[in-house]
Amino acid sequence: MANVAFIGLxxxxxxxxGHLKTKGGHDVTVYNRTAAxxxxxxxxxxxxxxxxxxxxxxxxxxxFCCVGNDDDLRSVTTGSDGAFATMKKDAIFIDNTTAxxxxxxxxxxxxxxxxxxxxxxxxxxxxxGAENGQLTVMVGGDEAAFERAKPVIDAYAKMVGxxxxxxxxxLTKMINQICIAxxxxxxxxxxxxxxxxxxxxxxxxEVISKGAAGSWQMENRHKTMNDGxxxxxxxxxxxxxDLGIVLEESDRNGAKLPLTxxxxxxxxxxxxxxxxxxxxxxxxxxxxx
Amino acid sequence: MANVAFIGLxxxxxxxxGHLKTKGGHDVTVYNRTAAxxxxxxxxxxxxxxxxxxxxxxxxxxxFCCVGNDDDLRSVTTGSDGAFATMKKDAIFIDNTTAxxxxxxxxxxxxxxxxxxxxxxxxxxxxxGAENGQLTVMVGGDEAAFERAKPVIDAYAKMVGxxxxxxxxxLTKMINQICIAxxxxxxxxxxxxxxxxxxxxxxxxEVISKGAAGSWQMENRHKTMNDGxxxxxxxxxxxxxDLGIVLEESDRNGAKLPLTxxxxxxxxxxxxxxxxxxxxxxxxxxxxx
Numbered sequence: 001m002a003n004v005a006f007i008g009l010x011x012x013x014x015x016x017x018g019h020l021k022t023k024g025g026h027d028v029t030v031y032n033r034t035a036a037x038x039x040x041x042x043x044x045x046x047x048x049x050x051x052x053x054x055x056x057x058x059x060x061x062x063x064f065c066c067v068g069n070d071d072d073l074r075s076v077t078t079g080s081d082g083a084f085a086t087m088k089k090d091a092i093f094i095d096n097t098t099a100x101x102x103x104x105x106x107x108x109x110x111x112x113x114x115x116x117x118x119x120x121x122x123x124x125x126x127x128x129g130a131e132n133g134q135l136t137v138m139v140g141g142d143e144a145a146f147e148r149a150k151p152v153i154d155a156y157a158k159m160v161g162x163x164x165x166x167x168x169x170x171l172t173k174m175i176n177q178i179c180i181a182x183x184x185x186x187x188x189x190x191x192x193x194x195x196x197x198x199x200x201x202x203x204x205x206e207v208i209s210k211g212a213a214g215s216w217q218m219e220n221r222h223k224t225m226n227d228g229x230x231x232x233x234x235x236x237x238x239x240x241x242d243l244g245i246v247l248e249e250s251d252r253n254g255a256k257l258p259l260t261x262x263x264x265x266x267x268x269x270x271x272x273x274x275x276x277x278x279x280x281x282x283x284x285x286x287x288x289x
Numbered sequence: 290m291a292n293v294a295f296i297g298l299x300x301x302x303x304x305x306x307g308h309l310k311t312k313g314g315h316d317v318t319v320y321n322r323t324a325a326x327x328x329x330x331x332x333x334x335x336x337x338x339x340x341x342x343x344x345x346x347x348x349x350x351x352x353f354c355c356v357g358n359d360d361d362l363r364s365v366t367t368g369s370d371g372a373f374a375t376m377k378k379d380a381i382f383i384d385n386t387t388a389x390x391x392x393x394x395x396x397x398x399x400x401x402x403x404x405x406x407x408x409x410x411x412x413x414x415x416x417x418g419a420e421n422g423q424l425t426v427m428v429g430g431d432e433a434a435f436e437r438a439k440p441v442i443d444a445y446a447k448m449v450g451x452x453x454x455x456x457x458x459x460l461t462k463m464i465n466q467i468c469i470a471x472x473x474x475x476x477x478x479x480x481x482x483x484x485x486x487x488x489x490x491x492x493x494x495e496v497i498s499k500g501a502a503g504s505w506q507m508e509n510r511h512k513t514m515n516d517g518x519x520x521x522x523x524x525x526x527x528x529x530x531d532l533g534i535v536l537e538e539s540d541r542n543g544a545k546l547p548l549t550x551x552x553x554x555x556x557x558x559x560x561x562x563x564x565x566x567x568x569x570x571x572x573x574x575x576x577x578x
Contacts, residue, residue: 101486124497124500124501124502125500125501126501136496136497136499136500138496138497159496159499161492161495161496163488163489163492163493163496164487164488164489164492168486168488171482171483171486171488172483172488172493172496172497174482174486175479175480175482175483175488175493175497175502176479176497176500176501176502177502178475178478178479178482179475179476179478179479179497179502179504179507180475180501180502181475182471182472182473182474182475182476182478182479182548183471183472183475183502183504184471185471185475185548186467186468186469186470186471186472186474186475186548186549187468187471189467189468189471189544189545189546189547189548189549190464190465190467190468190471191464192544192545192546193460193463193464193467193535193538193539193542193544193546194460194461194464196539196542196543196544197390197457197460197463197464197538197542197544198453199452199453199457199460199461199464200452200453203450203452204452204461204464206450207425207427207448207450207452207461208413208425208427208461208464208465208468210425210448210505211413211414211425211465211505212413212414212415212465212469212505212506212509212523213413213464213465213466213468213469213472213505214504214505215468215472215503215504215505215506216499216500216501216502216503216504217501217504218468220501234501246482249482249486250482250485253482253485253486254485255478255481255482255485255486255576256478256481256576257478257481257482258478258551258555259471259474259475259478259548259551259552260475260478262547262548262551263548266547287544287545
């Protein structure tokens with residue numbers, strides 16, 4: 001049992017902090033920008049809540065964080081009343097935000113300078129994975145800090161991997177999103193074509209899903225896509241944020257991502273259709289307009 | 290045990306005809322444009338070989354066919370010395386060629402007119418699937434003919450599905466190729482990005498392959514792609530043939546396939562790199578040039 005803080009109680013952070021308390025058995029203090037949600041969490045799970053990130057982080061062994069983007073992350077760490085000001089020596093800051101590799105390296109350097117540890121640890125598995133404590137966690141940072149943090153992270157994860165030095169967790173998450181972009185657009189075109197051709201999509205998937213065309217997305221999303229249901233998981237606005245990070249990073253490392261850039265533009269069309277909160281499989285809706 | 294003919298002994302047809310003889314226990318007569326290959330097959334498997342498709346098809350219960358394209362298919366069926374001239378009443382012609390839905394409907398109508406049956410039955414699973422008798426077979430045609438043919442087809446298949454009326458097998462194969470185009474390009478961009486970012490691709494796949502980014506291609510091709518080995522299965526020239534069929538059909542049925550059309554153009558780049566016989570995962574080689 002450790003002393004733990006969790007900063008950022010969004011759709012992901014709220015249940016993740018809950019698992020640290022209930023499954024992990026840790027003493028958890030939460031912070032959220034909108035204080036009412038932190039109070040609600042503390043009441044529901046029997047933990048504490050703090051008024052600032054700095055107050056939440058004080059004297060903790062592990063400080064978790066899951067916020068919106070690079071700016072939010074800088075604000076709750078190195079901003080005024082940020083958590084980095086009060087981190088205990090040798091404590092570990094674990095950032096579950098999907099952010100740039102750049103900010104991860106920057107915060108890793110700041111943490112080292114101040115005598116504590118930073119791990120970038122973005123997750124995949126969506127809201128359902130957060131609620132079930134079955135997330136995949138892609139970690140960048142030092143091995144010793146990773147080994148100490150892993151048993152704590154396990155409370156909300158089914159898979160936790162150390163991918164390399166600071167930033168490597170974020171880079172791995174980027175690969176995840178690149179692959180999803182290709183799979184989902186291909187699947188959307190396949191289903192769109194199949195409907196135009198008058199085929200039974202369920203029968204098609206039954207026959208082809210175990211072979212070279214098969215994917216998690218095909219298995220798990222073809223039904224809802226065929227029914228035009230897009231209220232199922234990770235939202236288009238968030239995917240565009242992630243693809244923006246990917247495309248910026250590719251400008252730095254020189255990777256050519258023509259399909260990823262194109263699919264990002266397609267998601268812009270989905271936003272224009274009013275689909276900001278539809279899930280990523282709504283690329284099909286765009287083809288059908 | 291039935292009397293069976295097989296027309297077209299390419300990398301797919303040769304072992305498929307072999308399974309009909311050895312696993313199915315049927316009496317098999319083969320025809321191939323280059324006669325030497327038919328003689329070799331007959332010697333290897335202890336079957337018969339014929340000088341023309343018409344001669345091969347005479348008095349058979351089932352006539353299989355696996356040739357290159359629509360023109361080849363018309364030539365061996367309704368061309369001079371074609372199989373359709375000698376098909377027995379109520380016999381079944383099973384076409385394993387990947388061809389257009391149009392030619393399937395045309396040959397189905399011709400078969401009905403002449404008093405026998407036609408099934409379009411393209412396969413997926415590649416050369417390895419053909420050699421192991423583990424192909425997926427997507428069938429279009431009448432249910433009664435399908436039910437009679439299925440136990441015979443089983444000799445070279447792990448999965449045989451009736452998808453709908455004539456042409457539906459071809460249309461299903463098209464969906465298969467559309468989905469593959471998206472998956473492989475996404476995966477190629479993911480691996481390309483990962484290499485530029487200095488990540489260990491095997492470790493990345495280990496962590497992300499069970500989640501929303503996962504696919505058959507990721508599981509089965511990431512190693513060879515990472516090693517730049519593209520001598521593994523279905524060739525770029527063949528994929529371009531298939532995508533050409535897909536894009537033509539989409540002009541008829543009105544489906545919008547922006548990614549499929551783009552990936553087809555990318556494969557043209559791979560051909561220009563000398564990759565006509567590289568496998569479909571060589572989209573990565575194009576990104577790396």
